[in-house]
Amino acid sequence: MNRQQRRAAASQGAIAPGPASARTSQLFAAAAGADYGYHSSNWVNHSPFLMRLQAGHVITRSITFDNLFGKSPFPPYDPTHPVGLGPSASADGCSFWYNINLSTALYGRIFIARYNHTIPTQPVNLTYADIVAVDVTTGNVVQVAYNFQNPLVVLADPSQTYLLIADYGNQTIYAITTL
Numbered sequence: 001m002n003r004q005q006r007r008a009a010a011s012q013g014a015i016a017p018g019p020a021s022a023r024t025s026q027l028f029a030a031a032a033g034a035d036y037g038y039h040s041s042n043w044v045n046h047s048p049f050l051m052r053l054q055a056g057h058v059i060t061r062s063i064t065f066d067n068l069f070g071k072s073p074f075p076p077y078d079p080t081h082p083v084g085l086g087p088s089a090s091a092d093g094c095s096f097w098y099n100i101n102l103s104t105a106l107y108g109r110i111f112i113a114r115y116n117h118t119i120p121t122q123p124v125n126l127t128y129a130d131i132v133a134v135d136v137t138t139g140n141v142v143q144v145a146y147n148f149q150n151p152l153v154v155l156a157d158p159s160q161t162y163l164l165i166a167d168y169g170n171q172t173i174y175a176i177t178t179l
Helices: 003-011
Strands: 091-096 110-115 129-134 141-145 151-156 163-167 172-176
Touching: 091 163, 110 151, 129 151
Parallel strands: 091 151
Antiparallel strands: 091 110, 110 129, 129 141, 151 163, 163 172
16 A cells, blocks of 8 residues: 555544554464455455455454554553554564463463564654463563563473573573463
8 A cells, every 4th residue: 555545544433543543463263164365466366365255264353453453543552551562563473472380361372472673653662572362362461571672483391391592682582481
């Protein structure tokens, strides 16, 4: 979508104007026949996976907040109080963590590493280098760990004791556990 098309869509309430109109990163549940929103004319009705008129094709909405399906204008995004994964969050690694000592608010959530370089926006620049937990039923997101350099991998160990985070920025593997 070029700038003129984006302005026209924003004036019709389809997307938020300016930097906030950047598509938010999303989390989807896998489903047979699902179309996760690849609206590019290069793919739609050209790929066997994106044949919109075939039986079983289902346009699937994100579990987390998706600004393309919301009503604008949206407030400025605050990574410390996430609503969805955020614009350009580069949600890289993820893992479910079923540690029996987790609070009920975190048990059964999917833990996701978010990392990007600073995105200049107003009133604050967006920078992600954290771990968030997403409730896969409601899409609610909570920040659980931060101050990483470049977290890319999240993995629960086989015993479910530790949540391991690999940070390639400082070449460190962190182990998070419950108290």
